Amino acid sequence: MKLQIFYELIIILMSTKLLGLLMRKIKIPEVVGMLLAGVIIGPSVLGLVETNEVLDIFAELGVIMIMFAAGTETDIKHIKSSGKASAVITALGVIVPFGLGYVVASLFNGGFSVGREQMISNMFYGVMLTATSVTITVATLKELGQLQTRVGTSILSAAVLDDIIGIVVLTVFIGLKSPNVSVIRIIIRIVLFFIISYVVGSLSRKAYHVLEDRNPGTRRNIIFAFVNCLVFSYAAEKFFGLADITGAFFAGIAFADLKESKHLEHRVDIASYLLFSPVFFASIGIGTVLTGFNMNLLWFGLAFVAAGLISKFGGAAFGAKICGFGNDESVRVGLGMMCRAEVILITAQRGVNMGFIKKSFMPFVILLVIVSSFITPILLKLTYRNRNNKLTQKSSEV
Amino acid sequence: MKLQIFYELIIILMSTKLLGLLMRKIKIPEVVGMLLAGVIIGPSVLGLVETNEVLDIFAELGVIMIMFAAGTETDIKHIKSSGKASAVITALGVIVPFGLGYVVASLFNGGFSVGREQMISNMFYGVMLTATSVTITVATLKELGQLQTRVGTSILSAAVLDDIIGIVVLTVFIGLKSPNVSVIRIIIRIVLFFIISYVVGSLSRKAYHVLEDRNPGTRRNIIFAFVNCLVFSYAAEKFFGLADITGAFFAGIAFADLKESKHLEHRVDIASYLLFSPVFFASIGIGTVLTGFNMNLLWFGLAFVAAGLISKFGGAAFGAKICGFGNDESVRVGLGMMCRAEVILITAQRGVNMGFIKKSFMPFVILLVIVSSFITPILLKLTYRNRNNKLTQKSSEV
Numbered sequence: 001m002k003l004q005i006f007y008e009l010i011i012i013l014m015s016t017k018l019l020g021l022l023m024r025k026i027k028i029p030e031v032v033g034m035l036l037a038g039v040i041i042g043p044s045v046l047g048l049v050e051t052n053e054v055l056d057i058f059a060e061l062g063v064i065m066i067m068f069a070a071g072t073e074t075d076i077k078h079i080k081s082s083g084k085a086s087a088v089i090t091a092l093g094v095i096v097p098f099g100l101g102y103v104v105a106s107l108f109n110g111g112f113s114v115g116r117e118q119m120i121s122n123m124f125y126g127v128m129l130t131a132t133s134v135t136i137t138v139a140t141l142k143e144l145g146q147l148q149t150r151v152g153t154s155i156l157s158a159a160v161l162d163d164i165i166g167i168v169v170l171t172v173f174i175g176l177k178s179p180n181v182s183v184i185r186i187i188i189r190i191v192l193f194f195i196i197s198y199v200v201g202s203l204s205r206k207a208y209h210v211l212e213d214r215n216p217g218t219r220r221n222i223i224f225a226f227v228n229c230l231v232f233s234y235a236a237e238k239f240f241g242l243a244d245i246t247g248a249f250f251a252g253i254a255f256a257d258l259k260e261s262k263h264l265e266h267r268v269d270i271a272s273y274l275l276f277s278p279v280f281f282a283s284i285g286i287g288t289v290l291t292g293f294n295m296n297l298l299w300f301g302l303a304f305v306a307a308g309l310i311s312k313f314g315g316a317a318f319g320a321k322i323c324g325f326g327n328d329e330s331v332r333v334g335l336g337m338m339c340r341a342e343v344i345l346i347t348a349q350r351g352v353n354m355g356f357i358k359k360s361f362m363p364f365v366i367l368l369v370i371v372s373s374f375i376t377p378i379l380l381k382l383t384y385r386n387r388n389n390k391l392t393q394k395s396s397e398v
Numbered sequence: 399m400k401l402q403i404f405y406e407l408i409i410i411l412m413s414t415k416l417l418g419l420l421m422r423k424i425k426i427p428e429v430v431g432m433l434l435a436g437v438i439i440g441p442s443v444l445g446l447v448e449t450n451e452v453l454d455i456f457a458e459l460g461v462i463m464i465m466f467a468a469g470t471e472t473d474i475k476h477i478k479s480s481g482k483a484s485a486v487i488t489a490l491g492v493i494v495p496f497g498l499g500y501v502v503a504s505l506f507n508g509g510f511s512v513g514r515e516q517m518i519s520n521m522f523y524g525v526m527l528t529a530t531s532v533t534i535t536v537a538t539l540k541e542l543g544q545l546q547t548r549v550g551t552s553i554l555s556a557a558v559l560d561d562i563i564g565i566v567v568l569t570v571f572i573g574l575k576s577p578n579v580s581v582i583r584i585i586i587r588i589v590l591f592f593i594i595s596y597v598v599g600s601l602s603r604k605a606y607h608v609l610e611d612r613n614p615g616t617r618r619n620i621i622f623a624f625v626n627c628l629v630f631s632y633a634a635e636k637f638f639g640l641a642d643i644t645g646a647f648f649a650g651i652a653f654a655d656l657k658e659s660k661h662l663e664h665r666v667d668i669a670s671y672l673l674f675s676p677v678f679f680a681s682i683g684i685g686t687v688l689t690g691f692n693m694n695l696l697w698f699g700l701a702f703v704a705a706g707l708i709s710k711f712g713g714a715a716f717g718a719k720i721c722g723f724g725n726d727e728s729v730r731v732g733l734g735m736m737c738r739a740e741v742i743l744i745t746a747q748r749g750v751n752m753g754f755i756k757k758s759f760m761p762f763v764i765l766l767v768i769v770s771s772f773i774t775p776i777l778l779k780l781t782y783r784n785r786n787n788k789l790t791q792k793s794s795e796v
Binding site: 001002003005006007009010013014017021053054056057060219220222223224226227230231233234237238244267268270271273274275278 | 399400401403404405407408411412415419451452454455458617618620621622624625628629631632635636642665666668669671672673676
């Protein structure tokens with residue numbers, strides 16, 4: 001068993017890193033490379049690695065570390081200061097994709113008057129589309145020197161809000177899995193979990209602060225923070241019936257916005273990228289079956305991808321427009337929010353685990369990640385080039 | 399399963415860190431605290447955590463990371479420069495403990511004319527005693543401002559040599575496990591492995607250097623180094639029938655003494671202390687059974703502890719004396735080499751896994767770690783106090 005795991009880790013780490021770097025060369029997120037690596041080494045193609053219990057645990061720890069890190073990056077003060085605009089952008093950028101995702105799924109899966117289970121499944125396609133991942137957008141705006149603009153800061157804040165709303169929605173749906181649980185009950189559980197998280201999180205935050213104050217940069221501090229992450233994840237699932245990633249995310253928020261947060265995140269990040277997150281992304285690829293295709297699934301998948309792009313773009317751009325952004329700015333906000341990466345993958349994988357989403361649908365989720373991360377930077381740059389052309393034209397006219 | 403592992407990791411990380419810090423307060427190595435934590439949370443006392451396949455894999459990755467880090471710290475240039483003295487100190491500091499350990503084990507286990515299997519087992523008690531861990535010695539000498547003396551540098555070099563010889567001896571004995579394998583064959587295998595390791599290691603070292611040169615401090619570099627560690631560990635066991643830790647150690651040596659080694663070691667270290675090495679040390683404690691005691695085992699164990707202290711002290715001190723060290727200096731070298739910690743634990747655990755050592759003997763190995771790490775700094779400080787007293791007397795006489 002030990003040697004088998006060593007062997008599998010060697011294959012996973014090498015292939016994910018190589019393909020990840022390759023993707024980066026052509027400006028596609030590394031995550032896509034890791035997924036492809038998983039598909040290639042998995043039973044669909046080469047059959048070198050199969051999922052097993054140990055790899056599953058590694059993958060699970062990987063997701064938790066990713067969500068914990070995302071939590072520590074959640075700058076709540078920043079959201080408050082950037083105000084109403086990002087709230088409206090997020091709201092419309094969540095509601096429209098959710099709605100359109102649900103409609104598309106319903107059209108392909110038995111219409112709108114179906115049983116509870118099928119309805120939840122159809123809605124879950126909408127849930128997946130609410131996610132956003134703005135890493136590529138941020139990199140592109142940075143490259144263009146446009147990150148410190150109204151467009152840039154709105155996208156950043158909206159992305160953080162999007163994560164929070166996304167995890168709450170996901171949590172509700174995971175709660176809905178048990179057939180006899182009402183939405184009200186789940187919401188009560190969530191609220192209860194949030195209150196307790198807030199209290200415990202505040203205490204942990206203080207304790208962490210004292211620890212860092214007394215012994216800056218020591219191992220005990222990061223272990224303390226990581227144990228918190230594990231405890232929150234464990235408690236969320238075990239005692240509240242919520243998702244473990246919800247717990248990890250809230251544990252991360254408890255440690256956000258401290259002067260030591262960067263340092264903490266950096267150290268958790270090392271453990272994460274050295275082993276756990278490659279295993280996670282590869283295992284999605286390994287679990288992706290390229291069989292069970294038929295025309296209905298193909299059209300459904302393509303409609304889903306199109307809906308994902310259009311709805312997020314439309315919702316967010318419309319939100320920006322309402323808040324008084326210009327046409328160009330609104331388009332940029334829409335394009336910036338359109339991109340998908342880690343979050344939709346994590347959500348989709350939960351969906352598969354819960355039985356909401358068929359395994360054979362995963363390729364289309366991956367397709368959405370690839371397409372959106374491919375066209376977002378191109379289109380964003382185009383909008384700025386147009387403006388520059390206009391400016392150049394204007395100045396040549398003068 | 400996932401939730402159970404989360405729960406076990408929470409218990410292990412919290413208890414090892416708390417007891418580790420507690421031990422440090424009373425100047426005993428943290429490792430001892432981690433072992434005790436394992437004993438307490440394990441089936442012997444509280445029964446909160448039992449070993450399972452996933453934890454075993456974590457522990458195994460922990461040992462590999464520890465040995466890899468030890469390898470990267472192996473400064474071969476330094477040994478060459480410190481010359482003959484440390485070679486003689488190491489040689490006698492290995493031979494005498496090995497001999498005495500074997501004699502003591504034989505006296506308690508059937509005498510000297512026993513079957514092959516029992517003889518190998520008896521010899522393995524000697525193998526365990528060859529290990530040294532000079533962390534505490536180094537800290538003590540640093541505190542006394544005596545690290546940059548002849549005593550200090552000899553101990554440091556001898557400790558590195560000790561690690562190398564120790565791993566070779568351990569490797570031979572692990573090879574001897576198969577009943578039909580001759581020593582010659584094992585030595586051929588080891589030599590073959592060393593040659594191939596040297597060639598592949600040199601290439602990896604160059605590749606790593608190029609990687610760091612082109613993209614300093616990027617993730618791909620550390621993943622490359624870590625994959626090397628896994629490949630060496632895997633190949634050593636799978637293709638050469640040696641121990642995986644031998645492979646990890648040699649992979650580490652390949653990356654030693656580069657200007658980036660510290661950086662590399664630091665990053666592997668984070669993953670190690672955040673999860674893997676606490677699980678490893680705790681799992682030794684969890685596997686330590688406090689049953690099966692009888693008077694014979696008790697006397698054997700105590701004799702083993704005494705032999706461990708006396709033989710290492712005597713051997714190393716005698717070696718120093720031969721090389722022209724003064725009496726005081728020789729005593730200090732002997733005391734400095736006497737300390738045991740990680741290495742003997744790793745060796746002993748392999749011995750248990752291989753069936754050479756009975757599980758019920760582990761408490762005495764732990765006892766040797768505790769006693770040696772407790773008395774080494776006290777005695778070392780005493781030898782320097784005596785000298786200071788003499789100096790003071792002398793100067794008052796003048």
